[in-house]
Amino acid sequence: MRRPGEKFIRNLPLQRKLMLIIMSCCTATLFVSSLFYVTREAKVLYRDQQEYLVSLADMIAKNSASALVFNDLKSVQDTIRPLTAKSNILAIYILNQEGRLFARYHAAEAEHAALPLEYLPDWASADDVARAVQQVTGEAYTSSFLSGYATVVQPIRLEREQVGTVVIQANAKGFLHSLRWTILVALGFMAVTFLVFCLFSARLQLMISAPLLGLLAAMKEISAGKNFALRVAKPCDDEIGMLYDGFNDMLHEIEERDQILRQRQAHLQQLAHYDPLTRLPNRTLFYDRLGQALFHAERSHEAVAVIFIDLDHFKDINDTLGHRTGDLLLIEVAGRLGTVVRSCDTVARLGGDEFTIFCQNVATPENAALVAQKLVTLFATPFRLGASEIRVTASVGVTLYPHDGKSVDELLMNADIAMYHAKGCGKNVYSLFDKKMNEHASERVTLLADLRQAIEHGEFVLHYQPKVDLLTGKVTSVEALVRWMHPRLGMLAPDKFIRLAEEGGMIAELTEWVMRTACLQARAWQEANLAPVRVAVNLSPFHFQRQDVKQSVCAVLGATGLDPTLLEIEITESALMQNDEYTCRVLSELRDMGIIISVDDFGTGYSSLSYLHRFPINTLKIDRTFILNMMKSSEDQAIVTAIIAMAKSLKMQIVAEGVESVDQLETLKDQGCHEIQGFLVSRPVNAERVARFFTDEDHLQLHTAAAETLEGGVARQLVRGAE
Numbered sequence: 002m003r004r005p006g007e008k009f010i011r012n013l014p015l016q017r018k019l020m021l022i023i024m025s026c027c028t029a030t031l032f033v034s035s036l037f038y039v040t041r042e043a044k045v046l047y048r049d050q051q052e053y054l055v056s057l058a059d060m061i062a063k064n065s066a067s068a069l070v071f072n073d074l075k076s077v078q079d080t081i082r083p084l085t086a087k088s089n090i091l092a093i094y095i096l097n098q099e100g101r102l103f104a105r106y107h108a109a110e111a112e113h114a115a116l117p118l119e120y121l122p123d124w125a126s127a128d129d130v131a132r133a134v135q136q137v138t139g140e141a142y143t144s145s146f147l148s149g150y151a152t153v154v155q156p157i158r159l160e161r162e163q164v165g166t167v168v169i170q171a172n173a174k175g176f177l178h179s180l181r182w183t184i185l186v187a188l189g190f191m192a193v194t195f196l197v198f199c200l201f202s203a204r205l206q207l208m209i210s211a212p213l214l215g216l217l218a219a220m221k222e223i224s225a226g227k228n229f230a231l232r233v234a235k236p237c238d239d240e241i242g243m244l245y246d247g248f249n250d251m252l253h254e255i256e257e258r259d260q261i262l263r264q265r266q267a268h269l270q271q272l273a274h275y276d277p278l279t280r281l282p283n284r285t286l287f288y289d290r291l292g293q294a295l296f297h298a299e300r301s302h303e304a305v306a307v308i309f310i311d312l313d314h315f316k317d318i319n320d321t322l323g324h325r326t327g328d329l330l331l332i333e334v335a336g337r338l339g340t341v342v343r344s345c346d347t348v349a350r351l352g353g354d355e356f357t358i359f360c361q362n363v364a365t366p367e368n369a370a371l372v373a374q375k376l377v378t379l380f381a382t383p384f385r386l387g388a389s390e391i392r393v394t395a396s397v398g399v400t401l402y403p404h405d406g407k408s409v410d411e412l413l414m415n416a417d418i419a420m421y422h423a424k425g426c427g428k429n430v431y432s433l434f435d436k437k438m439n440e441h442a443s444e445r446v447t448l449l450a451d452l453r454q455a456i457e458h459g460e461f462v463l464h465y466q467p468k469v470d471l472l473t474g475k476v477t478s479v480e481a482l483v484r485w486m487h488p489r490l491g492m493l494a495p496d497k498f499i500r501l502a503e504e505g506g507m508i509a510e511l512t513e514w515v516m517r518t519a520c521l522q523a524r525a526w527q528e529a530n531l532a533p534v535r536v537a538v539n540l541s542p543f544h545f546q547r548q549d550v551k552q553s554v555c556a557v558l559g560a561t562g563l564d565p566t567l568l569e570i571e572i573t574e575s576a577l578m579q580n581d582e583y584t585c586r587v588l589s590e591l592r593d594m595g596i597i598i599s600v601d602d603f604g605t606g607y608s609s610l611s612y613l614h615r616f617p618i619n620t621l622k623i624d625r626t627f628i629l630n631m632m633k634s635s636e637d638q639a640i641v642t643a644i645i646a647m648a649k650s651l652k653m654q655i656v657a658e659g660v661e662s663v664d665q666l667e668t669l670k671d672q673g674c675h676e677i678q679g680f681l682v683s684r685p686v687n688a689e690r691v692a693r694f695f696t697d698e699d700h701l702q703l704h705t706a707a708a709e710t711l712e713g714g715v716a717r718q719l720v721r722g723a724e
């Protein structure tokens with residue numbers, strides 16, 4: 002337990018503590034040395050006094066011994082009289098051999114009550130005198146000195162025989178006087194030395210405490226200003242100097258860590274608020290800024306336009322040209338978007354190929370539309386990425402505060418809906434938000450829920466479209482195309498729900514159902530003794546993102562017992578490019594099993610024709626848009642010619658999709674296309690109706706003849722009537 006004084010001392014400032022220590026030590030030393038000095042001086046004085054009295058007593062004893070023997074009082078008195086003139090001698094007593102008072106002499110000054118022999122009468126008995134002398138002798142000199150006098154008792158001897166006793170009593174005035182002076186000198190010395198010590202200790206404590214206090218001041222300054230770049234100048238080379246070195250080292254360390262911390266904080270700040278790729282504000286910062294802009298707009302009654310931009314077919318670019326190119330494109334796009342808006346507006350990247358912009362103080366919806374149009378036009382110029390040039394378009398959705406919505410979430414949702422609307426309108430356009438779009442959006446949500454149920458309840462049917470060999474006119478295979486028998490909306494085409502199934506994560510289940518049904522159907526045709534017909538099934542690119550494509554195909558083949566050579570798998574160009582190595586491996590394995598691999602919608606993607614040979618592809622299906630336009634566009638005609646030539650050189654089968662007219666058929670035939678698929682032969686029809694095509698009839702001859710003999714429109718109706 003600490004004592005209160007200890008606590009008080011501990012809490013004293015350093016300077017005071019040092020002063021206290023130095024002064025305590027000095028005072029104690031002074032006190033002890035002065036005490037020693039005074040004691041020693043007192044002893045010397047005392048001894049001098051004593052020796053003086055003893056020498057007087059000896060002298061009296063020597064001079065009065067004979068007179069005492071002869072009882073010569075007068076001689077004795079003569080001997081002692083001169084001594085009594087000395088100021089310090091109070092009384093002298095001579096006792097004879099019997100111990101009785103023989104002679105006495107008192108100093109002239111006033112009686113000294115303390116003298117023990119003073120009141121002894123002259124006739125006092127020897128015993129009384131002896132007792133009085135005994136009492137005097139018994140008193141220590143010291144005490145008698147301190148009590149104001151001193152007494153010396155000396156025997157008077159004559160030839161070794163004691164003939165009397167001399168008692169001298171003296172006052173201690175001289176001794177005390179000298180002692181006082183000695184004490185005064187000691188005190189004076191102490192005072193002067195103390196003063197000198199004070200000055201010295203003040204200086205000394207300053208020498209010790211100043212560097213420490215300097216360090217303390219520097220520490221306070223650093224902790225107040227957080228300026229870790231500050232350094233303290235070392236005042237000396239002792240332990241305190243080492244403390245300064247340590248302090249500086251520590252500051253250096255802290256400064257370095259502080260710098261790293263600041264850099265990391267800045268980096269984290271950047272990561273938290275900015276998109277690392279494009280350096281545009283990210284979703285968090287955009288939400289924050291838009292929130293503030295809306296707050297400001299509400300107070301100043303201004304309108305704010307929120308714009309959602311989504312690149313069209315960006316995924317295909319990523320899949321076919323690689324993610325590096327995709328990233329470079331996004332950076333370029335971000336740069337271009339920044340050129341359209343004012344400095345007070347914000348361009349952000351929400352993720353993927355989605356960008357958002359808000360423009361403050363938009364006077365009218367027309368102004369917002371103007372900005373949106375500018376944004377769409379931005380994409381008219383191709384993007385130059387290194388050596389290659391990429392054309393990409395964007396769909397833009399615009400919504401207005403406060404007209405369309407008041408909150409950040411609402412506005413972004415509206416802009417998103419408007420953007421989807423623009424995509425639905427054929428992409429590369431902008432669309433202003435309309436409340437009706439919301440209805441579409443909610444319809445989409447309802448349809449998604451319906452789709453989930455449809456998969457559970459099996460509300461799908463397959464239609465089949467034949468592919469016909471251009472040389473023999475016979476059906477080579479049929480493509481299975483799914484339809485949804487919606488309980489409320491009737492039969493829905495795949496474009497109404499395939500994307501939904503992909504986005505809703507249901508495509509794998511749906512594809513498996515399609516594959517199983519198509520394989521079962523092919524088996525059924527076989528069992529009905531029809532010529533073996535191959536069925537082609539579409540595999541979604543999303544399906545390829547799962548790592549079990551082969552497994553699910555094998556499972557279906559195993560379950561249905563269909564010969565793998567009677568199964569064809571159609572995948573789009575983008576699926577082919579998506580995961581190069583994996584896709585290539587899976588397709589090779591499937592082809593090794595005898596399954597035919599076709600590339601669907603060929604020509605719409607970004608695949609480099611030169612590396613097609615690396616994939617295990619049997620067939621290329623030229624996209625129907627080229628077939629549709631080839632009779633009017635020489636460019637499309639050239640593309641079709643090039644695809645056919647290239648496929649031939651790679652020893653691939655060529656199928657032209659969407660053949661509707663005899664002209665198209667003839668042209669394709671002339672160019673050496675192998676097969677056609679299209680309304681000219683048949684629309685997709687149910688299993689029962691498609692089976693009619695599995696005879697040996699030359700379907701091309703049939704349709705061509707019908708088309709040639711009748712007027713174009715009627716001919717087509719007839720041709721389609723075959724469905």
Ligand SMILES: Nc1nc2c(ncn2[C@@H]2O[C@@H]3COP(=O)(O)O[C@H]4[C@@H](O)[C@H](n5cnc6c(=O)[nH]c(N)nc65)O[C@@H]4COP(=O)(O)O[C@H]3[C@H]2O)c(=O)[nH]1
Pocket residue numbers: 466481482483494495496499512515539540541571601602625658659660661678679680681685
């Ligand atoms: N204008 C015109 N169109 C023609 C002609 N001949 C055929 N078509 C249409 O072209 C589509 C051919 O299928 P696709 O290119 O694989 O394109 C398919 C395919 O990509 C996808 N799809 C269909 N069924 C499935 C499926 O089971 N799974 C997956 N993943 N996708 C499917 O939906 C797309 C559209 O299918 P459908 O609406 O059945 O549309 C079919 C067919 O009706 C023609 O002469 N003129």
